[in-house]
Amino acid sequence: MSEQAAPSLKTKSGGGGNNLIARFLAATEIDTRMLGMLGALVLVWIVFNVASGGIFLTPRNLWNLSVQTAAVSVMATGMVLVIVTRNIDLSVGSVVGFVGMVMAVTQAEILPHFVGFDFWGTWILTLIVGIGLGALIGAVQGYIIAYLRVPAFIVTLGGYLVWRGGAWWVTSGRTVAPLDSAFQLMGGGPLGSIGFLPSWIVGIIACIAIVYTVIDNRRQRLRYNFPLKPIWAEVTIGVIGCAATLAAIAVFNAYPWPHLIAEKYAAANNITVPPEGLFISSGIAVPVLMAISVAVAMNFIAGRTRFGRYVFAMGGNPEAAELAGINTRWVTMKIFILMGILCAISAAIASARLNAATNALGTLNELYVIAAAVIGGTSFSGGVGTIAGAMVGAVVMQSLQSGMVLVGIDSPLQSVVIGAVLVFAVWLDTLYRRRAE
Amino acid sequence: MLDKATPLVEMRNISLSFGGIHAVDDVSVDLYPGEVMGLLGHNGAGKSCLIKVLSGAYHRDEGTILIDGAEVTINNPRDAKAFGIETIYQTLAVADNVDAAANLFLGRELRTGWGTLDDVAMEAETRKVMGRLNPNFRRFKTPVKALSGGQRQSVAIARAIHFNARILIMDEPTAALGPQETQQVADLILQLKADGIGIFLISHDIHDVFDLADRVCVMKNGKLVGTAKTSEVTKDEVLGMIILGKCPPQAVPGPGAVTV
DSSP: OHHHHHHHHHHHHTOTTOHHHHHHHHHHTOOHHHHHHHHHHHHHHHHHHHHTTSOTTSHHHHHHHHHHHHHHHHHHHHHHHHHHTTOOOOOHHHHHHHHHHHHHHIIIIIHHHHHOTTOTTHHHHHHHHHHHHHHHHHHHHHHHHHTSOOOHHHHHHHHHHHHHHHHHHHTTTOOBOOOOHHHHGGGOTTTTBOOHHHHHHHHHHHHHHHHHHHHHHHHHHHHTTOOOOOHHHHHHHHHHHHHHHHHHHHHHHTSBOOHHHHHHHHHHTTOOOOTTOOOOBOOSBHHHHHHHHHHHHHHHHHHHSHHHHHHHHHHHOHHHHHHTTOOHHHHHHHHHHHHHHHHHHHHHHHHHHHTSBOTTTTTTHHHHHHHHHHHTTOOTTSSOOOHHHHHHHHHHHHHHHHHHHHHTOOHHHHHHHHHHHHHHHHHHHHHHHHHHO | OTTSSSOSEEEEEEEEEETTEEEEEEEEEEEOTTOEEEEEOOTTSSHHHHHHHHHTSSOOSEEEEEETTEEEOOOSHHHHHHTTEEEEOTTOOOOTTSBHHHHHTTTSOOBOTTSSBOHHHHHHHHHHHHHHHOTTOOOSSSBGGGSOHHHHHHHHHHHHHHTOOSEEEEESTTTTOOHHHHHHHHHHHHHHHHTTOEEEEEESOHHHHHTTOSEEEEEETTEEEEEEETTTSOHHHHHHHHHHOBOOTTSEEOTTOBOO
């Protein structure tokens, strides 16, 4: 991690003979910290790949990694806004447990009384119930924090206990399974992936969006005669963005369904299995698609809406924001409502993946979510943080975790390493900030 | 000027206390269009508190506020802005981590037809305003944190004047500035005054205020010592008001005036 982040420190201060790189970064306006983070991620991947004898960087492992990251990364995007406004949410893991349990009971025990089993809309109704409940929990916590002025740390510490207890209480500790068959798709798996062609279509749509964004930005700046980036810089960014997207799709499509499932599918659909085996691409997993959609939506909210602007202004100087006429309490409450909604989405992914809701669902998630946001460059002193950074932070966390499992590191040592990396990453970030000023 | 029938702002018998301490005690002050009213007093005399009542940052305990002769309710900064009251705070109240355009439009963002932030339009407006105010200003994309005190102050002033303020409150606007920037602010005040804007200029330093103000109003220990036209009193007499609370005969005495 250190080796990769170090060059980004250097280029920022303009030291050494990296003049060309410095000019490239200046022209493309690429965030050097983000670059450092991606560098760290690549380093982690390479180290684990070597240590595991080449298992880490296989389509299968990367596909699994993407599914494992989904639940935490959904919440990490919301945690960025929470921490940016100098708050904290310790309750997210417990909210996942409680909402997950309520959603499980809704689809497995309540709804069947009214609509019967295998009703096509069960998953939608369940998700509506879950998101509504998540928003309500967020609203209650947010109200206490914003209007009753109880510190977020205390309110969500209370929430941590309340909702975990609630998860237990709903079914008296009984595990609820199995879940609705359509709901299960949100957990991934062979059927919970969108397949070969749809994956490429998603990839191509993403590429079109990237190119459109680049062109639209340029056109906007042209309209007001603002200074423009050089054309080659724009093209480079567009090409890198599209190439990365398509590469990811190629990796997801290179992971086939497991043999038995593929053969069962072939038998059911009268497809003759060729002698070398049937290759059915998984493509993007549904939870991953959900996480990416959430990230895009949250990025939009953070960067392009008034609400997002207020969140960052409040984080930088709460008093100034208040004096500028921003209703800071209402904005704070909205942040927690949003966080609650994201917890519900995460709960859907986590319980669907397990095909069950247990009262331990989401345990320790609050720490992973906070760690992901912080590794992703969100500052506890407020005002600084990005959604994209939090996503990368979540991937880094998950890579460390599943990489260590793959390499065969003992469970207690895993916690030690992750804890140390968290502290180290934040220290590195503090150094970077001090240099940048 | 005083023969104009209704003042722009009239604050009557304002009181404000914090836990038994009377920060502002029965103070009345008024302001006419195109007038600069200097608000003077020692540190802790209650000037900033009085003015924060008008800008909506504090809620008064007693008293009434009239704008254009009509009584109004100001409960928060949004209410004040709706009446055209803009404030430039002593503490350079800018959001440090966003850029000049975001600060200029904070709370009043320009939006596109889709309801999203129109950053480019906001940057264009900001470039226009700053071009008039501070032509040397170039750093439109950097967070305000990285700017110098003068640059930050010009952002704060730009924010106040861009939205057709009718009443401008400047709380020690030059406290953080160098001599050249102070002169710029003085020129700006005269320009705004010519546009018919009423200005409250707050300072603990008489020299900042005396040449610019039409009238001065002196506070001491939360009480009003008196109000005087700068054309009718000398600096020494005003100093006597500030330091001793002694009101000269040309001035209108307030409840805080020392009876000799």
